[in-house]
Amino acid sequence: MILYHLNHLRELEAEAIYIIRETASQFERPAMLFSGGKDSIVMTHLARKAFYPARIPFPLLHIDTGHNFPETIEFRDKMVEEIGANLIVRHVQDSIDSGRAKEEKGPNASRNMLQTITLLDALEELKIDAAMGGARRDEEKARAKERFFSHRDEFGQWDPKNQRPELWMLLNGRKHQGEHFRVFPLSNWTEMDVWMYIAMEKIDIPNIYFTHQREIVKRDGMLLANSEYISIRTTEKVEMMTVRFRTIGDMTCTGAVLSPANSLQQIIEEVAASKTTERGTRSDDKRSETAMEDRKKAGYF
């Protein structure tokens, strides 16, 4: 009987594909959030698998902070071209220009929080009723209780006390006018699972996940990439370092790690031996112990 058992990656894959197909079936206008990071790349890969040989039957939505690693955008455009996906981009800059969002000030200024405004506006404008995201429950403790189908009220807010119980795999996406859902097909994946799956499926990822030389500023224990988007304080110095990224987000708050890993095998070994969580490299979560939870309530991913 042992023959009739999937390995854990195939089981997670089957679960994610089920959730993506369920989303396409239960909602009128679903979309998949695409950030250019490995989780959204894996999710897009799963969406292709779910509907093959048809194209992905919903758009990919990128909420662009404008502070991207150029490699991410290059990768995004190439991928979209290859798979024939429909990409929609909405810019945080436009929200700022129209006065909907206000830019943070100071050396730690980040557009990460502003993304929520642009996202909610985009969902409303495009009438999207289900937005799939690549968030995982292992990332942060506020996410540990997140559902596959996460209900949001008219204001896009998440009420942790008012989430529907999820039994078996019977997902309930019924909703009232104006409400929408966030859907998390990778809920049960860990960082390790994502890397192992990328290796197993030979999925292309942006090269900044692998080791490279880069100008780095050390700030608050983080290694930030030097770029036009951050201002260097007089006490800080810019150094060349051998680094890679564990997550890819906004350039102003995504920290690099010192690493010589130049293959997936080496990355997997590094993750296995790693002593900090992945979100430990994100300054947006360092602001307070409940930073993530507060942002989620406000409508963040």
Added chain:
Amino acid sequence: MSDFSKDGYLNMELLRFTTAGSVDDGKSTLIGRLLYDSKQIFEDQLEAIEQRSSQRGFEHVDLSLLTDGLKAEREQGITIDVAYRYFATPKRKFIIADTPGHIQYTRNMVTGASTANAALILVDARKGVLEQTIRHSFIASLLQIPHLIICINKMDLVNYEEAAFEKVVDEFKQLSSKLDIKDVSFLPISALLGDNVVDKSKNMSWYNGPTLMYLLEHLHISSDENHIDCRFPVQYVIRPQQTEYHDYRGYAGRVSSGIFKPGDKIKVLPSDEVAIVKTIELFGDEIPEAYSPMSVTITLDRDVDISRGDMIVRENNVPNAMQEFDVMVCWLNTTPLQVGGKYAIRHTTKDARCIIKDIRYKVDINTLHRNEEDKNIGMNDIARISIKTTVPIFFDSYRKNRHTGSIIIIDEATNETIGAGMIV
């Protein structure tokens, strides 16, 4: 990827388990211990709990803080929902559905139990089997969790004595004769000190059984799924709008049970049309055999009218197709169940509506007594009810098939999931 299989990564299996125990039996400490001893705790997480332990004036790092959840709960100092935790060993990846032992949260345990391969039930060695133990075991048996692990905790507080352990085992065996439990194990442990959790205890030489971790790694789970009755609820019909695939029709879904192969003679419900499986595929790869829980796409040798909510089965092995049947229901909402009330239901990929015809009895989950008089079914109550659906439902009994034997009941006004049903 031969280098990965060498490391065994690709041979890892997934095991989902749920935990239950009365408040203070040591559940959080045990989970913290499993995560800690299997080296799943990162420095930043450890720092956070060290900081909080010392803020609270604790001498030791309180491992139970690792499983704390949201802000409101942190303030109240209790967990109040299902939270999922992950850890892995070279053999298996584990998903813990962590549910609180609080009296009013039967619904959380039912939720966590619905997808679990195993349930860990904690018993305080000093207190023995309590009402809560009965309740948790009953839910585990009602939800048909295949493996039950009774952790007799705080053995350090009873001098690690065999007699204390045996006493609990005897008490439990008496109780479990009334329940439908397939596989049960008993372990003497100390979650706080780590005895028999990951490492074998040096204090209980009389115990020759496995440690908890060994048991979790070796539970025989490959036969937990039903590989006999072929059931494939159609989830989505793939019709590419591309000229090269003009005539392509793929029926996408997740196998509920049984083994499907190309060449199989199948029948489609409810149309009763028959066809032969042409291919089973995923992303262009042809798959020789599909079984639960695989997500695949099936193509057939002829054009058949199939849509979401239909079910593909073997011609000579069909499920029940009925509109009136009984379910054991666990009520999940503060608004009570109404006889004569109309609700939406979801079964596999099918939506329907139902009316509640009758409440047969309510189960007192502390004594397992059936009460035929009490028709008041509120939050956390478990009852047997009769329902009638608007269309035939293709089901197997929950005992035979967890996937085709389960339904959720939805309030049509609020859209909330308010009941979990297991078809009798």
